[in-house]
Amino acid sequence: MNAARIVVVGTGYVGLTTGACLASLGHTVTCVDVDTVKVARLSAGRVDILEPGLAELVARGLTGGTLSFVVGAAEAVRDADAVFLCVPTPMGAGGAADLRAVEDVVTEIADHLPPDCAVVTKSTVPVGTTRRISALLGRSDIAVVSNPEFLREGTAVDDFLGPDRIVVGSDTPGAAQWIADLYASLGAPSVVTDAASAELVKYAANCFLAMKLSYVNSIAELCERFGADIESVTEGMGHDRRIGRSFLKPGPGWGGSCLPKDTSALLRMSESTGFGFELLDAAIAENLAQRERIIAKIARAVGGNLADARIGLLGLAFKAGTNDLRDSPALGVASVLCAHGAEVTAYDPAVAEEQPGILVVDSAYRAAKGADAVVVLTEWPEFRRLDWHYMAESMHGDTVLDTRNLLDPDTVLDAGLSWQGIGRPRAV
């Protein structure tokens, strides 16, 4: 593998992970951001993102001289072999992806790129964007390449360094293979294709995962209606290698900064071609329905009236191992409870900031204090180790609603409480 000079634009969790990991593979990486404070902090080795292993990789890159942080993309790209775009593409008007950040960077760097440099999109961009960037650049000597990332928050470094696959697509002959070669030392299978196919892989994968979860949440609902147990059902399904065991855990619905945004964007993209994609539409609707069912369960647990009920929430982050609250189902549940007049107290080991309408406290026992019901919304392992006798003493009511099927029902029962999971028989 030839070491390349790489510029990464954007130091969010994708950009920073990409930059630090590419540096660890032997490339020389300059990470660019518009935020001067962030650049100064990162240059001093301060990483504010909760991502295992990332701070260590950044420190190693800084010490070894293979990683640096600067402000100003135009200057940084002057002697780059490849420029990776890792800027946000949030959900814009009407559910489509908002490409302004990508377009701004492309316009800024267009006249400063050295001849034969490659521009690589890592950000999740609508199908067709790679070709649009080419047109925007207006330079026939620059190859534009799509190289989607498949990093999960909380395991981003491991996902980068041990990927299931590398996907690279370009309409410029040879360019996709050249970018795939930057990852050669990882030994992962690579899919080298055209630009539109690479862009679509990312949406197709994330939307498939979202549909899998909506499906499993629907099956969990059926389990409750038929008196079956989702744990056995998903175990029985998961042994089938065509289905696989992962992404089969029911929960309060899927959230985070990616699945809601990407499902919505693919649906809009699909509709723009005249294809309704009803399967995906139904998966999105089912995700909202799951939240409604959880609210209804909480209401039943407190005797039907949420107004004036006290609810203790365990977990606010969209999943364990992160402090990310973007599109968190836990926050969604909390806000509906508040809107119904419930008094909501919450504890999350990674979240300390106040949230609108919710009292955020610093321990699970405080969240349980005087609660008519306690609801587990994020699968933090430490909730399994709580002293449930102490929780029971703090609570006013006796219902524990475990939307992640995280707790050991017998432990909760031993404390004199009742336990209710998702798609599992109730323990009373």
Ligand code: UGA
């Ligand atoms: C997701 C994808 O998994 C990554 O491959 C992708 O790169 C990333 O989006 C992205 O587009 O950047 P992430 O958003 O970090 O990663 O979160 P996941 O671990 O996929 O979880 C998504 C949601 O599904 C969470 O709300 C989680 O709690 C939920 N989930 C996941 C379940 O309810 N059950 C499961 O079995 C798995």
